[in-house]
Amino acid sequence: DIQMTQSPSTLSASVGDRVTITCRASQTLSSYLAWYQQKPGKPPNLLIYQTSILETGVPSRFSGTGSGTEFTLTISSLQPDDFATYYCQHYVDFRWAFGQGTKVDIK
Amino acid sequence: EEQLVQSGAEVKKSGESLKISCRVSGYSFTTFWIAWVRQMPGKGLECMGIIYPYDSDTRYSPPFQGQVTISVDKSISTAYLQLHSLKASDTAMYYCATRLANPAHSFDLWGQGTMVTVSA
Numbered sequence: 290d291i292q293m294t295q296s297p298s299t300l301s302a303s304v305g306d307r308v309t310i311t312c313r314a315s316q317t318l319s320s321y322l323a324w325y326q327q328k329p330g331k332p333p334n335l336l337i338y339q340t341s342i343l344e345t346g347v348p349s350r351f352s353g354t355g356s357g358t359e360f361t362l363t364i365s366s367l368q369p370d371d372f373a374t375y376y377c378q379h380y381v382d383f384r385w386a387f388g389q390g391t392k393v394d395i396k
Numbered sequence: 397e398e399q400l401v402q403s404g405a406e407v408k409k410s411g412e413s414l415k416i417s418c419r420v421s422g423y424s425f426t427t428f429w430i431a432w433v434r435q436m437p438g439k440g441l442e443c444m445g446i447i448y449p450y451d452s453d454t455r456y457s458p459p460f461q462g463q464v465t466i467s468v469d470k471s472i473s474t475a476y477l478q479l480h481s482l483k484a485s486d487t488a489m490y491y492c493a494t495r496l497a498n499p500a501h502s503f504d505l506w507g508q509g510t511m512v513t514v515s516a
Contacts, residue, residue, distance in 0.1 A: 290458070323502035325441075332491050332506035333441065344504060376441055380501040383455040385431070385443035 291315055293377055295388035301396040308364040310391045312377035317357050321380040324353055324362045327390075328373045336375075337362065367393070398422035400430075400492050400507035407513045408482050415478040416510045418492030425473035426450040429500040432466060432477045435509075436488045444490075446500060447475060482514045 292315040302308050312322070322340045325333035335344045337353040340360060350365040364371055372395055377388040403417040418430065431446040445456040449468045456464070465478040479486055490510045493503035 321501040332493070332509055333503075334506075335502055335504045338502040338504075378441070378502060380499075383446065384457065387441040387443070390440045 290384070291318070291379060291381070291386045293379060293386050293388040295375075295377055295391045297391060298389065299392045299394065301394055302367050303396045304367055304369055306367045306396075308367050308371075308393060310362045310375055310377075310393075312355070312360045312362070312388050314358045314360075314379065314386075318360070318379050319381050320356075322353070322355065322360045323378045323380075324351075325376045325378065326371075326373045327376065333376060364393075398496060398505055400494065400505060402490075402492060402507040402510045405511040405513070407515070410483055410514060410516050412482050412514075413478065413480050414482060414512060415476050416490060416512070418475040418477075418507050420473040420475070420494075423496060425468075426470060428494050428496055428498060430468070430475045430492055430494045431500060431503060432464070432475075433491045433493055433503075434488050435491065436485075444477070449475065479512070482512075484514050484516055486512060487514050488512060 294313045296311050320340045324337040327333040336347050336351050341353045352363045374390045374392045376390050379386045399421045401419045426449045429446050429448050432444045434442045444460040445466050447454045447466045454466050467476045492507040494505050
């Protein structure tokens with residue numbers, strides 16, 4: 290099975306900071322790489338799918354890139370609403386693998 | 397508006413079984429796959445399995461094969477997750493989720509979650 294490892298596990302940042310979260314895989318991935326934001330007590334919210342496609346309604350400060358075994362989620366200018374936990378997720382052949390999550394908290 | 401509405405929180409004892417539901421509204425129930433995702437307290441997300449309501453084609457993630465049963469009732473646009481022989485380690489939030497397109501490579505619509513607590 291594909292293992293997904295996010296880094297860092299926790300990230301302390303300030304409003305306005307540029308934030309990058311990395312998702313590394315144990316083997317080469319397809320382009321079916323998604324990113325979610327989850328706030329306490331809420332279900333995850335899809336931000337980006339197929340590596341770089343912004344979900345409708347998601348602010349343009351979120352972006353995704355990557356290929357092979359390394360993918361990144363970037364928040365260009367962190368906003369107060371962005372303090373949350375972020376997960377990457379890969380799909381292939383009816384297998385969904387999530388990263389362990391990256392918590393973005395206030396510095 | 398498309399929605400997934402899940403059944404309420406449950407408190408069960410070890411050894412009992414449980415069936416939680418996910419009712420679909422706002423789109424054609426049989427069109428898109430519906431997945432179940434587990435989140436243990438303070439932990440990450442795990443996809444347990446997925447079902448295609450049109451023909452009940454079901455795929456389980458290996459760790460959950462034989463441990464759970466996913467089903468649908470098309471007459472009431474509802475998907476189910478049945479947990480067998482509950483253990484304390486089944487204590488978790490369970491979400492249903494779908495993608496309003498095929499294939500379900502990611503999930504753009506989620507239920508609100510059903511918290512299941514299992515006591516010894």
